[in-house]
Amino acid sequence: xxxxxxxxxxxxxxxxxxSSTQRTPMDLPRERGEEAPRAATEMVIDLDADGQVKxxxxxxDLQTLATLLAGREFVVEGAGADESGVAQPIExxxxxxxxxxxxxxxxxxxxxxxxxxxxxxxATSAE
Amino acid sequence: xxxxxxxSSRVELHRIRLPLIAxxxxxxxxxxxxxxxxxxxxEERALSTTLGASQGxxxxxxxxxxxxxxxQNGAVVYRIxxxxxxxxxxxxAVLSALPHEAGIIVRPSAEVPVAATAEAVQxxxxxxxxxxxxxxxxx
Numbered sequence: 390x391x392x393x394x395x396x397x398x399x400x401x402x403x404x405x406x407x408s409s410t411q412r413t414p415m416d417l418p419r420e421r422g423e424e425a426p427r428a429a430t431e432m433v434i435d436l437d438a439d440g441q442v443k444x445x446x447x448x449x450d451l452q453t454l455a456t457l458l459a460g461r462e463f464v465v466e467g468a469g470a471d472e473s474g475v476a477q478p479i480e481x482x483x484x485x486x487x488x489x490x491x492x493x494x495x496x497x498x499x500x501x502x503x504x505x506x507x508x509x510x511x512a513t514s515a516e
Numbered sequence: 517x518x519x520x521x522x523x524s525s526r527v528e529l530h531r532i533r534l535p536l537i538a539x540x541x542x543x544x545x546x547x548x549x550x551x552x553x554x555x556x557x558x559e560e561r562a563l564s565t566t567l568g569a570s571q572g573x574x575x576x577x578x579x580x581x582x583x584x585x586x587x588q589n590g591a592v593v594y595r596i597x598x599x600x601x602x603x604x605x606x607x608x609a610v611l612s613a614l615p616h617e618a619g620i621i622v623r624p625s626a627e628v629p630v631a632a633t634a635e636a637v638q639x640x641x642x643x644x645x646x647x648x649x650x651x652x653x654x655x
Contacts, residue, residue: 391538395545402549412560418634422561423641436630482562485630491585492626494633498652502567509650510562511634 413437413446415512418487422513432458433512436485440493451500458504484512563637565622565650580649581614585624585636592632604639611643619647 413435434454435443442449449457481501485494501509584595594601596614601607611620620640624633633650640648 392541395542399545399549417560418631420561420563420634420638422563422638424561484560487629487631487634489630490626491624491628491630491633494630495624495626495652498567498650502652507567508564509567510564511630511637513561513563513634513638515559515561 412484413443415484416487417484417512417514419515420513421515431480431482433482433484434497436483436489436493436497438486438488440489440496442497451496454497455500455504458501458506481506481509482512483509563634563641565637565648568621568649568651580619580621580647582621582623582651583611583636583640585622585628585632587625587627592628594636604635607636608639608643611640611645614643616644616646619649620645621649621651623651 412433415435415437432444437443442451442454444454444457483494483497498509581596586593586595588600591602594607596610599610601610614620622633622636622640624636637648637650
């Protein structure tokens with residue numbers, strides 16, 4: 390019985406670990422940053438050194454990403470609601486390569502702004 | 517039938533024997549878990565800012581200090597007002613001396629790397645700014 394319980398604990402712990410390690414390896418800016426609490430309405434966008442945008446490993450151009458963000462807003466409605474019933478805005482985390490030019494980051498930021506995103510975070514590596 | 521003293525002590529010994537197989541399983545699983553989880557969970561942190569457009573800003577945003585990040589002869593420089601700063605330490609010193617209530621606007625130019633932008637945001641946070649806006653030009 391102990392074996393079974395331990396296996397179950399390990400399984401669930403690993404699956405939660407793997408969900409975070411699914412993120413594409415990225416040479417992030419090396420800054421201390423802050424503790425990043427994982428919000429339920431969080432969207433992680435990768436921006437590699439060439440300015441290529443990826444969400445969950447899939448490449449998107451900015452046009453398609455805008456559509457994706459618009460769709461995402463619809464899906465989040467209700468799911469991200471707080472106790473008062475008001476929907477929470479999507480929190481976006483940008484995992485940008487440290488050598489990526491800010492021109493690419495600004496182009497992405499413009500898409501986010503048009504989609505109504507007002508709060509974002511730049512992912513950093515503490516190492 | 518009554519047990520003799522020798523038999524009863526043998527029974528006691530038998531009772532307190534540890535279930536070695538299960539214990540080895542448990543220890544190995546715990547060892548395995550800590551080794552794997554320790555290596556795989558790469559720590560990521562975050563620098564949060566508010567996105568702002570260069571058009572249609574609120575008056576409070578306009579009152580904030582503007583931190584420009586530019587590239588000069590291949591090196592990153594920071595500009596606040598008429599001051600040009602070339603390194604992190606001098607930027608930190610200047611930002612610490614500024615009033616923090618109105619917040620700060622970070623506006624990187626297109627050619628600087630993201631690392632420089634992240635550095636500026638980090639220095640602003642370390643200096644005590646809580647309202648940091650990232651200004652996107654030309655929206």
